[in-house]
Amino acid sequence: MERLQRILTWEGSLIDPIGAILGALVFHSVIASTRAHVGERAGQLLLSVAVGLAGALAGTAVLWLLLARFRIPEPLGTSVQLAAVIGAAAVCDALRDDTGLIAAVAMGVAVANLPSFDVPSRNPFFETLVQLIIGLLFISISATISPSSLTGLLLPTLGLVAVLVVVVRPLVAALSTLGTDLPQGERAFIGWMAPRGIVAAATASTFSTTLVADGVGGAAKILPVTFLVIVATVAVYGFTAVPAARLLDVRRSARSRPLLVGGALWVVELGRVLRSAGLDVLMWAGLEPERERIRASGLELAPGELLAAATGQGAELEGITAVLLLTDEDDFNALAATILQGGVEGAVYRLGPPRGSHGVVAPYTGGEILFGESLVRPELARRYADGAPVVARPGAGAVPAGYDLLFRIRSDGALAPAVGGRLPDEEAGDVLVLLGPARRPEPG
Numbered sequence: 001m002e003r004l005q006r007i008l009t010w011e012g013s014l015i016d017p018i019g020a021i022l023g024a025l026v027f028h029s030v031i032a033s034t035r036a037h038v039g040e041r042a043g044q045l046l047l048s049v050a051v052g053l054a055g056a057l058a059g060t061a062v063l064w065l066l067l068a069r070f071r072i073p074e075p076l077g078t079s080v081q082l083a084a085v086i087g088a089a090a091v092c093d094a095l096r097d098d099t100g101l102i103a104a105v106a107m108g109v110a111v112a113n114l115p116s117f118d119v120p121s122r123n124p125f126f127e128t129l130v131q132l133i134i135g136l137l138f139i140s141i142s143a144t145i146s147p148s149s150l151t152g153l154l155l156p157t158l159g160l161v162a163v164l165v166v167v168v169r170p171l172v173a174a175l176s177t178l179g180t181d182l183p184q185g186e187r188a189f190i191g192w193m194a195p196r197g198i199v200a201a202a203t204a205s206t207f208s209t210t211l212v213a214d215g216v217g218g219a220a221k222i223l224p225v226t227f228l229v230i231v232a233t234v235a236v237y238g239f240t241a242v243p244a245a246r247l248l249d250v251r252r253s254a255r256s257r258p259l260l261v262g263g264a265l266w267v268v269e270l271g272r273v274l275r276s277a278g279l280d281v282l283m284w285a286g287l288e289p290e291r292e293r294i295r296a297s298g299l300e301l302a303p304g305e306l307l308a309a310a311t312g313q314g315a316e317l318e319g320i321t322a323v324l325l326l327t328d329e330d331d332f333n334a335l336a337a338t339i340l341q342g343g344v345e346g347a348v349y350r351l352g353p354p355r356g357s358h359g360v361v362a363p364y365t366g367g368e369i370l371f372g373e374s375l376v377r378p379e380l381a382r383r384y385a386d387g388a389p390v391v392a393r394p395g396a397g398a399v400p401a402g403y404d405l406l407f408r409i410r411s412d413g414a415l416a417p418a419v420g421g422r423l424p425d426e427e428a429g430d431v432l433v434l435l436g437p438a439r440r441p442e443p444g
Helices: 002-033 038-069 074-095 100-113 124-143 154-176 184-190 198-213 219-248 265-276 288-297 306-313 330-340 377-385
Strands: 258-261 282-284 322-325 347-351 368-370 390-394 404-409 415-417 431-435
Touching: 002 038, 002 100, 002 184, 002 198, 038 074, 038 100, 074 100, 100 198, 124 198, 124 219, 154 184, 154 219, 184 219, 198 219, 258 265, 265 282, 265 288, 265 377, 265 390, 265 404, 265 431, 322 330, 322 415, 330 347, 377 431
Parallel strands: 258 282, 258 322, 322 347, 347 368
Antiparallel strands: 390 431, 404 415, 404 431
């Protein structure tokens, strides 16, 4: 289901700037049609586009100077980006009405795609700020809609929503996915998902005022109709998404897809055992000999750089349900756990460092510690080197003597690790993943 998620995510990301730019072009063409003959209309439209793109070019240049050249620290970078976009939009609007939207959208597209900008894939402060701004926009826009403005619009708008949901979206999805290898269920689900959001509300609010002032017929209805469409489509798709996914059988399986980071012999063996128990195992290692070992084992190897892929700059790690940091570098495990938390969908676990160690960061960072104090990294490696096998067995009964429980694999394929010395609860149908006793005699 990861492919379906990627399609809908990318559509949601691309449709906003494309829709806003197309809306701005249509708006300026309508404005020009009320003021001039055909030749001058085209000139006015092109002038509006040119002003917006020029403002975007200037704003992008300012951002490049501040972010790429002067290397402003990340905490200030959020404020700089916001100020630059607002400033460029305001200057464009001052030069020519309603060209600021073109500038803002074009700046966003440029910053997201130009390699000169090293924009973090996740910035919690920026994301929080965006959510607050979106919330304020919704409140401020909805506050301009009075009950009287909805008079006579409710039933026609519900009819419009019905056409959008039942006719337009399925037809567009069917044509867009024609000839692809998407199964019918996924194509049908794409045809059922098209909620409207803040971009539609913001553009409608921006355009309707000017259109009303220019005497365009029906312009006063644009904002209330758009707002009703947003509310109705979000409600329809929000309440029906889960039942539709269940009906079309496109729900993500509960079966875990763990990412094992590390290429030591025992880690590769653990990957084989988890795969033999039915899990979709993905592995990553930094050293080429370890990567060759993973390839030789037949396990799937994640390409590219781990942190870049896992924090959203690549699509290779989508669908990961847990990250297990199992390298021989305790500080790497600790730093990676800190970076990856919140950057992947599932939990992040790491091996515990040796007792009494004085690593740079390992004892002081987050990430849940796998297996407990008796199975820290050196002990695991020693046990395996001494012949202790990694095995999977049905979960009925107690853990055999001399064995240590690493994971329980539930009957639905979910992976439950032993964390911090706490063993996962026993459930019917479990498969136990165990580390056996050493086969070489202990030095005496």
